[in-house]
Amino acid sequence: MATRIDVSGLTAYYGKFKAVSDIHFSIEPKSVTAFIGPSGCGKSTVLRTLNRMHEVLPAARVEGRVLLDGEDLYGPGVDPVNVRRAVGMVFQRPNPFPTMSIYDNVVAGLRLNGVRKKSLLDERVEESLRGANLWEEVKDRLGRPGAGLSGGQQQRLCIARAIAVEPQVLLMDEPCSALDPISTLAIEDLISKLKSSYTIVIVTHNMQQAARVSDTTAFFTLDRTGDPGRLVEMDRTEKIFSNPTEKRTEEYITGRFG
């Protein structure tokens, strides 16, 4: 189920503005990769190119190749809808559907895939909520609105919604930035657990978080405001945080800029 990702020559634009330029990297299956870097360096943009969510924004486009187990997401005839079914995503702010119950939120993706059988949906709701460490907290109120949960619970609900469709890759765009420390810890525990089944890519502003949860860390930066972001280096997380190859990386992680 978990999948390898190979990115080569990736350049992303918003209209005429080049957000990131000529990115190359590879991600191993069943690993956690953290994207770190200062604001505006394009780490979220790169993340959103991995499930073709970048192009949802008006005038946004992508050049280069993103291979998922050798298959180019941007190849001719590839339907972005199918890409997004295989590559799940969790956003910066928890965004459960406000008009849906907890139950309906979890099965939203399955229903889009045409699953209608009640017993199967029930099974997947429990499975996904357990997978997201949320089942015990909500099992007695599955019919209540998802928006009524706390922020941390909502974010875990969104993770449950993303894993309910059994994606190959899970992308997380600063999933803890709107959460308190205890909820953050719950999500981090969850990431370590999900790693056994999914390839996970997480964007974070929190370097301790990157150090805690990831196996590999990629450091992005931009030279000046208005310049495209670029990938400075990507390596094992211990190495990035103890002995990075590039001077820029060292300056960033020791807090000298960014």
Added chain:
Amino acid sequence: MSSEPDGPRKGSSRNDTTVAAAKSASSSDGARVKPADALFKNLTRSAGLGLLALIAAIAAFLVLEATDALSANTGNFLTTTEWFPNGSPPVFGVAALLFGTLLTAVIAMVIAVPVAVGIALFITVYAPRRLATPLAFVVDLLAAVPSVIFGLWGLIVLVPRMEGVQKFLTDYFGWIPLFATDNGVVGRSIFVASVVLAIMILPIVAALSREVFLQVPTAHREAALALGATRWEMIRTAVLPYGRPGVISASMLGLGRAMGETIAVALVLPASFDISWQVLSPAGNTIAANVANGFAEANDVGRGALIASGLVLFVVTMIVNMIARAIIARRREFSGAAA
């Protein structure tokens, strides 16, 4: 609490009576209230109470004016279908008028709301920005045009061309009781009136629905897309449920307009007083159209009778709005307001 520190100062420097009024208001509250806050609070409160008083005054006026005529009436006002308030003895009832009012308005809604929602969805979701901006502008502009203009267009351009459509409907769908005709087909019918009404309310419902769909947070639209929703599935999972209360409100506003529309309907309908579900037959009348047709030559009882019918329209409009509010409130906790 005040986030506008210069508010009170401005108020006090402008004139002293304002300050005095505001001070007396704040002392009655006991707590320390800044004069401008108190003034604003009283202004908004009196505006709100004034609106309630106005509605009560309208209702009282309608009841008072109608009482004499209703006591002179020899028929049952609610169940009689005839309308001879100027005769002696006067006989009149609102049944046929109310039936026509509700039927035309409901058919107009059935035609207009899906089209309006479609227009709003096209502008907010499907159309490229280059097209969406001018389209939205045009729709807003049309919504601001007085509905009688569309009504006139409907009368002059549409009605003569509706005969063929009506013939088609009754020839091929005449087996549905609604589309059967006993009296043949001419231009004027409940159906044609409804189409004209639909055109009149279309822009306002479309413009309001567009505003509602614009409010759908990007986060919810992206959540649906990231789950692998197509654009239509995204609309179904994120946009429509979120916009539902707003679309209902917009529709009710349209329904209110349709029920209250006077001239266009008066010009289209043959003003007959019978209750018939045959929407293609040349028959039908509405409360508003009847007022327009009859007011000029009515005597005292006749005027009272028309005002009584107006009272019925007033009450029905209120009931319809309450039902709409109840529908919206029923799923309030799922509306996103809690988020």
